[in-house]
Amino acid sequence: MKKALALIALILALMMVLSLASCGGEPTETKGPENPNTSAPETQKPDDGPTDGEVANKDKPLVWFNRQPSNSSTGELDMTAMNFNKDTYYVGFDAVQGAELQGEMILEYIKAHIDEIDRNGDGVIGYVLAIGDIGHNDSVARTRGVRKALDTAVEENGAIKSDAVGVNADGTATAVKDGTLEINGKTYTVRELASQEMKNSAGATWDAATAGNTIGTWVSTFGDQIDIVASNNDGMGMAMFNAWSKENKVPTFGYDANADAVAAIADGYGGTISQHADVQAYLTLRVLRNALDGVDVDTGIGTADDAGNVLSDDVYKYVEAERSYYALNAAVTAENYQDFLDATKPYGPVSNQLSTDSHPTKSVWLNIYNAADNFLSATYQPLLQNYDDLLNLTVEYIGGDGQTEGNITNRLSNPSQYDAFAINMVKTDNSASYTALLNQ
Numbered sequence: 001m002k003k004a005l006a007l008i009a010l011i012l013a014l015m016m017v018l019s020l021a022s023c024g025g026e027p028t029e030t031k032g033p034e035n036p037n038t039s040a041p042e043t044q045k046p047d048d049g050p051t052d053g054e055v056a057n058k059d060k061p062l063v064w065f066n067r068q069p070s071n072s073s074t075g076e077l078d079m080t081a082m083n084f085n086k087d088t089y090y091v092g093f094d095a096v097q098g099a100e101l102q103g104e105m106i107l108e109y110i111k112a113h114i115d116e117i118d119r120n121g122d123g124v125i126g127y128v129l130a131i132g133d134i135g136h137n138d139s140v141a142r143t144r145g146v147r148k149a150l151d152t153a154v155e156e157n158g159a160i161k162s163d164a165v166g167v168n169a170d171g172t173a174t175a176v177k178d179g180t181l182e183i184n185g186k187t188y189t190v191r192e193l194a195s196q197e198m199k200n201s202a203g204a205t206w207d208a209a210t211a212g213n214t215i216g217t218w219v220s221t222f223g224d225q226i227d228i229v230a231s232n233n234d235g236m237g238m239a240m241f242n243a244w245s246k247e248n249k250v251p252t253f254g255y256d257a258n259a260d261a262v263a264a265i266a267d268g269y270g271g272t273i274s275q276h277a278d279v280q281a282y283l284t285l286r287v288l289r290n291a292l293d294g295v296d297v298d299t300g301i302g303t304a305d306d307a308g309n310v311l312s313d314d315v316y317k318y319v320e321a322e323r324s325y326y327a328l329n330a331a332v333t334a335e336n337y338q339d340f341l342d343a344t345k346p347y348g349p350v351s352n353q354l355s356t357d358s359h360p361t362k363s364v365w366l367n368i369y370n371a372a373d374n375f376l377s378a379t380y381q382p383l384l385q386n387y388d389d390l391l392n393l394t395v396e397y398i399g400g401d402g403q404t405e406g407n408i409t410n411r412l413s414n415p416s417q418y419d420a421f422a423i424n425m426v427k428t429d430n431s432a433s434y435t436a437l438l439n440q
């Protein structure tokens with residue numbers, strides 16, 4: 001009798017559950033705190049791909065990375081883009097801190113090698129400089145950092161000029177001046193012999209091949225007047241190193257700590273700067289993950305998450321007024337390069353796998369502005385690909401041609417398919433090309 005009653009009770013309970021489900025009752029899945037981005041019913045399995053049909057594209061989490069929305073002439077931040085919605089952020093690195101570090105690294109090298117640095121013994125330390133993109137704030141900062149440290153900077157309206165000089169054989173260029181360095185009681189002149197934006201004929205900037213060719217032109221003009229080669233990044237730096245400076249034992253300095261550049265330090269590459277791409281790639285996806293989970297944006301960043309991921313404040317900073325996360329930089333030289341050889345390894349403190357129960361799989365659309373960019377394709381994207389697994393994000397990677405936004409935006413024809421977006425613009429002024437699509 002008891003058994004029969006229990007069976008009837010069970011059948012009744014089952015019937016109630018079924019009728020609730022068929023009239024669209026609450027989804028049974030447990031979720032984090034309230035978040036409009038996760039309001040769509042999660043009735044499917046976590047790996048079913050895009051879900052949030054009900055969230056308007058304009059309300060989905062958006063992260064700008066590597067190219068900070070800003071005016072390419074004045075550097076002024078584009079706060080409209082950065083405030084596109086409440087889950088919009090920028091992730092990059094501290095451009096000024098890194099640029100100053102690059103300048104100081106070169107200066108330290110000169111001091112340590114003063115007896116052999118002046119190749120033709122004319123008392124002038126000559127350098128050439130490869131500029132990435134005159135309208136990109138990272139590039140501008142690095143040009144300024146080198147000029148400041150080497151005393152060749154000229155100020156205008158309180159800011160160091162960052163224009164290219166072309167050639168400056170006699171020291172009369174107006175964007176720079178001849179600098180003076182006192183080393184071991186002796187005075188040396190420093191001259192920026194030449195600098196140029198490395199843009200190819202199709203318009204792609206930071207172009208390594210252009211730098212590799214340009215060093216040949218500079219060498220035929222300046223020969224052994226060139227004592228140092230400086231570059232706004234390793235892609236261009238390594239192209240110049242491989243084309244000329246390695247064989248001629250001329251110290252060459254870049255930026256990014258790409259694996260090939262770090263390894264080349266053993267062969268005489270002067271040094272590079274790590275912009276902590278391992279931290280940036282994590283932050284790029286992490287801010288999206290947090291918005292999709294509806295948790296505080298600091299989760300897994302300044303505050304440990306449920307898997308123990310957390311960053312310490314010596315590797316990043318958050319500037320709330322700019323809605324920007326900035327990784328901090330570190331110099332990579334002959335002294336410490338062994339620690340940086342593996343450029344695509346996730347950063348230890350944030351390499352713990354999230355569980356799919358509390359962090360169900362979501363889909364992200366992400367673009368790289370130029371598939372041929374050494375740093376982004378050889379360092380940043382492989383890191384993103386490691387973190388997307390750890391954070392349960394299915395990311396569609398789109399590689400642009402580095403020339404037009406259209407080449408990229410054409411491939412975002414159906415934003416509704418994705419839960420979140422990560423954008424790397426071709427030009428820092430062009431945020432509206434993307435936000436217009438999400439606003440439709």
Ligand code: BGC
Nearest residue numbers: 066138206233255256373375
């Ligand atoms: C990197 C460069 C890269 C550029 C692309 C910079 O932060 O240092 O190597 O070419 O970003 O936007």
